[in-house]
Amino acid sequence: MELFTNQVLAGIATGAIYACMALAVVMIYQAIDHLNFAQGEMAMFSTFVSWQLMQWGVPYWGAFVITLAFAFVGGIVIERVLFKPLAKAPILTNVAGFIALFSIINSSAGLIWDFTIKQYPTPFGSSPFLGSQLISTHQAGMIGVTVLLLIGLFFFFQYTRIGLAMRAAASLPESARLVGINTSWMIALGWGMASAIGAIAGMLIAPVVFLEPNMMGGVLLYGFAAAVLGGLTSPFGAVVGGFLVGIFENLAGTYIPGVGNELKLPIALALIISVLVVKPAGLFGRHIVKRV
Amino acid sequence: MSAVEDVVTEAPAVEAVPKRAMTLGTGTSVVVLLLLLVVPVFAKNFVIFQLTQLLYLGLAVLALNILTGGSGQFSLGQSAFYGIGAYITAVMMEQFNVPYFLCLPVAGVLCFGVGFLFGQPALRLSGVYLALATFALATAMPQLLKLNFLEPWTGGVQGLVVTKPDAPFGLKMSQDMWLYYFTLVVVLAIYIFSVNLLRSRSGRAFMAIRDNEIAASAMGVNVALYKTLAFGVSAGITGVAGGLSAIAVQFVAPDSFTITLSIQLFLGMVVGGVGWLPGSIVGAAFIIFVPNIAEGISKGLSGAVFGVLLFLVIYLVPHGARQVAILGQQFAGRLRRN
Numbered sequence: 076m077e078l079f080t081n082q083v084l085a086g087i088a089t090g091a092i093y094a095c096m097a098l099a100v101v102m103i104y105q106a107i108d109h110l111n112f113a114q115g116e117m118a119m120f121s122t123f124v125s126w127q128l129m130q131w132g133v134p135y136w137g138a139f140v141i142t143l144a145f146a147f148v149g150g151i152v153i154e155r156v157l158f159k160p161l162a163k164a165p166i167l168t169n170v171a172g173f174i175a176l177f178s179i180i181n182s183s184a185g186l187i188w189d190f191t192i193k194q195y196p197t198p199f200g201s202s203p204f205l206g207s208q209l210i211s212t213h214q215a216g217m218i219g220v221t222v223l224l225l226i227g228l229f230f231f232f233q234y235t236r237i238g239l240a241m242r243a244a245a246s247l248p249e250s251a252r253l254v255g256i257n258t259s260w261m262i263a264l265g266w267g268m269a270s271a272i273g274a275i276a277g278m279l280i281a282p283v284v285f286l287e288p289n290m291m292g293g294v295l296l297y298g299f300a301a302a303v304l305g306g307l308t309s310p311f312g313a314v315v316g317g318f319l320v321g322i323f324e325n326l327a328g329t330y331i332p333g334v335g336n337e338l339k340l341p342i343a344l345a346l347i348i349s350v351l352v353v354k355p356a357g358l359f360g361r362h363i364v365k366r367v
Numbered sequence: 368m369s370a371v372e373d374v375v376t377e378a379p380a381v382e383a384v385p386k387r388a389m390t391l392g393t394g395t396s397v398v399v400l401l402l403l404l405v406v407p408v409f410a411k412n413f414v415i416f417q418l419t420q421l422l423y424l425g426l427a428v429l430a431l432n433i434l435t436g437g438s439g440q441f442s443l444g445q446s447a448f449y450g451i452g453a454y455i456t457a458v459m460m461e462q463f464n465v466p467y468f469l470c471l472p473v474a475g476v477l478c479f480g481v482g483f484l485f486g487q488p489a490l491r492l493s494g495v496y497l498a499l500a501t502f503a504l505a506t507a508m509p510q511l512l513k514l515n516f517l518e519p520w521t522g523g524v525q526g527l528v529v530t531k532p533d534a535p536f537g538l539k540m541s542q543d544m545w546l547y548y549f550t551l552v553v554v555l556a557i558y559i560f561s562v563n564l565l566r567s568r569s570g571r572a573f574m575a576i577r578d579n580e581i582a583a584s585a586m587g588v589n590v591a592l593y594k595t596l597a598f599g600v601s602a603g604i605t606g607v608a609g610g611l612s613a614i615a616v617q618f619v620a621p622d623s624f625t626i627t628l629s630i631q632l633f634l635g636m637v638v639g640g641v642g643w644l645p646g647s648i649v650g651a652a653f654i655i656f657v658p659n660i661a662e663g664i665s666k667g668l669s670g671a672v673f674g675v676l677l678f679l680v681i682y683l684v685p686h687g688a689r690q691v692a693i694l695g696q697q698f699a700g701r702l703r704r705n
Contacts, residue, residue, distance in 0.1 A: 110495050160682065167435070168681050171637040174630060175677035182670025296506070303499050341510050344503030351496055352488045 082325045088214035090321020091221045092283070095276030096291075096298025097305065097313035098224065099269045104307045105245045106265025107158070109169050110299060113176035114273055115291030117153075120180050121146040121274035122281050122290075123188050126195060135198050139278065143271050150270025154263045162262075184288040195281035217279045224275065225314050232310075241265060296340070297324075300347050306360020316358065320347075391645050391692075399645075403551060412543045416615065417655065419543070422550045423611040425651035428635040429561060429644060430604035436642025437565055438597035439577030443629045444485075444501030445605050447508040448478050450624030452606030453613035454512065457527045458520050460614075467532050467614055471553065474610040475603045482602020486595030505626045512621035526620030529613055550611050557604055561644060564600070573597050638680055640689025649688035653680075 099118070103111045111117075125142035129135065157176065161169055199216030232238040243251040244261035252258050276298075277291065284290045297320055305316025320343055327342045350358065391399065407415045427449055434440050452474040459465040459473065485504065492500055513524055521527065534545035564570050572593045575583035584590045613619050631654045638653040639646025661672035684690045 104495075110498070157678065164681070164685055165641070167441075167633075167637050167641055168685055171634060171677060171681050174634065175674040175681070177674070178670045178677070179674035182668055182672075182674070185670070186667045299499060299502075303496060307495065341503070341507035344507060348488065348500050348503055351500065352491055355491050355496060 078329065079326075082329050083322055084210050086322030086325035087218060087318055088210050088321070089325070090301075090318035091214070091217040092276060092280050092294060092317075093297040093301045093320050094221050094314040094317025095217075095224070095272065095279060096294055097301035097317045098221075098228070098310055099273040099276060100298050100302040101307060101310050101313040102265055102269035102272060104302070106241075106262045106269070107162075107169075109166065109173070110307075111269070112170065112173040112295075113180060114269070114298070115295030116177050116180040116184075117146070117150065117270050118273035118277035119288060119291045120184055121149070121270070122195070122277035122286060123184055125274075125278055126193065126281075126286055127188075129196065135196060139198075142274055142278065146274035147267040147271045150267040151263045153270075154266035158266075159259070159263075181288055188288070190288055193286040195278075195286045197282040201282070213282055220275065220279060221314065221317075224272065225310070228310055237264070293340075297321075297343070300344060303357055304347050304350055306357030309357075309359040312357060312359030400555075407544055407547050412541055415541075415543045415547050419547045419550050419615050420612075420655060421648065421651050422547075422554045423608045423615065424632075424635065424655065425648040426554050426557060426611070427605050427608035427632050428639060428647040428650045429558065430601045430608065431632050431636050432639070432642065432644060432647055433561055433565070433573075433604070434597050434601035435636060436644075437570065437577065438573040438594060440489075440594065440597060441498050442501040442598075442601070443498050443626065443633065444504035445601075445632045446624045446626060446628035447501075447504045448482060448602040448605040449609035449612070449628060449632075450508050450512065450619075450621075451481060452478050452609030453619045453624065454521060454527075454609075455606070456610035457529050457613045457619040460529055461527055462520055468549075471607050471610045475607040478606025478609075479599045479603030482605075483595050483599035485602070486598030489598065490591055490594055502626065502629075505629045509621040509625055512624070521621075524621065526618060526623075529617045529619065531617050532614065546615055550615070553607065553611065557607065558644065561604070565644075569593065569596065634677065638677075638687050640687035640692075643687070643689035643692075645692075646688040 096115070096118070099114055100110060103109070103114065121142050124145055125138045128138035128141055133141065153176070158169070158172060161172055197213045197216070199212045201211045201213050203211060232242055240251070240256045241261045241264060243254075244256055244258040245265070248258050251261075276294075280294060281290065284294070298317070301316035301320045302313045303316070304320060305312030305314070307313075323346055324339050324343045327346075328339045331342065407418060410418070427445060430448075431442065431445050434442055455474040455477055456467070456470040459470045460467055465473075489497055489500055512521060515523070517523075531542045531546065532549075533542060534540040538545065540548075565573070572583070572588045575586065575588050576590055576593055580590055609624075616623075635647065635650030635654045637650070639648070639650030657676055658669065658673055661669040661676065664672050680687070
């Protein structure tokens with residue numbers, strides 16, 4: 076039983092990362108109806124920016140705030156310059172665009188900061204949390220930040236005018252336009268927010284996986300899985316999905332014989348496919364009816 | 368989350384291609400075929416090898432084109448079928464001494480089976496969800512190929528070396544050249560089969576599903592059957608392409624069949640023009656040669672150059688090579704009129 080509890084706790088800690096990434100994925104999905112394959116690279120680039128700021132002597136939280144602003148503006152610029160012209164293009168063209176963006180960011184980061192692995196500081200420290208051996212203060216901090224972020228987003232979407240406008244633009248663009256909402260800028264805003272949330276995820280993960288241009292590959296994959304599991308239309312579902320994937324991944328690695336570390340990923344993905352077959356819209360997603 | 372169900376009208380994932388516009392005209396086809404037949408005679412062995420690569424990767428892109436351009440389904444799992452085909456061919460050739468030309472049909476049939484079975488659960492998924500499911504298949508495949516109990520056949524992480532076949536009947540031809548012509552024959556046969564498939568009753572059923580699934584089912588198309596069938600056919604052809612690649616590269620290893628390969632095939636399809644079959648070869652050329660060109664422009668920034676080139680393609684010619692071909696045709700038509 077103690078092994079079980081420990082594994083669940085460790086799963087929740089890694090799940091917090093997936094949850095952050097899944098939140099970012101859902102933000103963009105809500106805005107433009109596409110999965111952004113370059114999301115992880117955008118987060119990685121922002122994390123590098125914060126690292127660079129700290130190298131120049133900016134304290135952690137200062138770098139944190141500047142990076143968030145940078146990521147937010149960067150996300151908006153990417154939408155305006157690169158993806159606005161593709162708004163009416165078929166899905167496949169958009170996916171190709173995301174892959175192109177992935178390639179550009181990854182390669183540029185490699186050129187600017189090269190591919191050596193770098194240490195990244197944590198503001199929470201890495202001593203054991205409340206005497207527990209399995210979860211460190213950093214991991215506890217990650218869970219805390221994710222929960223705060225979720226609460227913040229909830230209030231933003233539920234109780235602010237601009238949050239309401241973004242929801243309207245995402246669910247019924249034509250009607251939103253008729254009541255005077257600038258839907259095009261709402262999409263850009265969605266990109267900016269997703270990029271900033273991604274940056275937070277990146278800065279939280281970097282102390283664990285270390286900083287290098289390819290650090291987000293696996294994390295983004297789990298982020299997608301979490302988002303799809305929870306339902307792509309629900310930020311709350313994305314966070315729950317993130318924690319579930321984290322826990323399941325750890326438990327499968329421990330209890331299913333022959334799985335170990337090698338088959339963790341396929342097993343986690345097999346779980347997701349099974350869930351989707353039973354509940355195609357994900358656990359908390361809306362069921363969408365198409366008109367002929 | 369709400370109990371109220373939203374009603375949305377969704378644009379189709381793939382733009383429809385008129386049935387006639389799926390292939391080249393007779394004249395152009397003959398010219399292309401002649402080029403494909405003659406060029407290797409004057410080329411070096413390395414160039415011939417690259418042309419062979421172009422043919423079998425083109426075949427894999429063609430298979431994806433049948434799935435996406437034909438039935439409107441979307442797959443990032445092609446590398447898995449490609450890997451299965453390559454492994455079946457390699458294991459049969461090396462462990463059981465089966466001649467290479469017999470391995471390919473077996474690879475095709477078995478991959479058809481796997482694809483058909485995978486299509487069953489995938490039936491309930493569409494769009495991004497299907498993309499994720501196939502993505503999962505692609506990520507799982509290298510791990511599965513490394514499994515311990517398969518090691519006596521597959522060679523585990525080390526992979527398997529495949530012997531290159533000699534030209535038969537005492538023909539005075541280098542191995543590379545023989546393999547090129549062999550590949551060309553296989554690819555042509557499958558190309559003609561695909562064209563006929565898409566023009567047949569089944570092909571029309573695929574396209575009806577692509578354009579509007581609900582309407583197709585109202586007209587009496589067995590949606591479930593044809594969707595899984597499209598998956599099966601696409602997987603089968605991809606398997607043959609994988610088999611050809613195993614013979615040409617003379618080596619199979621689990622890490623050659625990762626998600627990167629799926630993404631490359633996907634890019635090849637977009638660049639070539641979705642639903643336009645001859646575009647498959649153009650797309651294959653893009654994924655083979657453009658990274659080299661990018662490397663030539665700037666070594667450190669090759670990924671960025673590749674990305675910029677890709678953006679240029681989707682901005683300037685969003686329908687890929689098909690659009691270029693149509694423009695070329697119009698231009699030729701105007702010349703003729705003057």
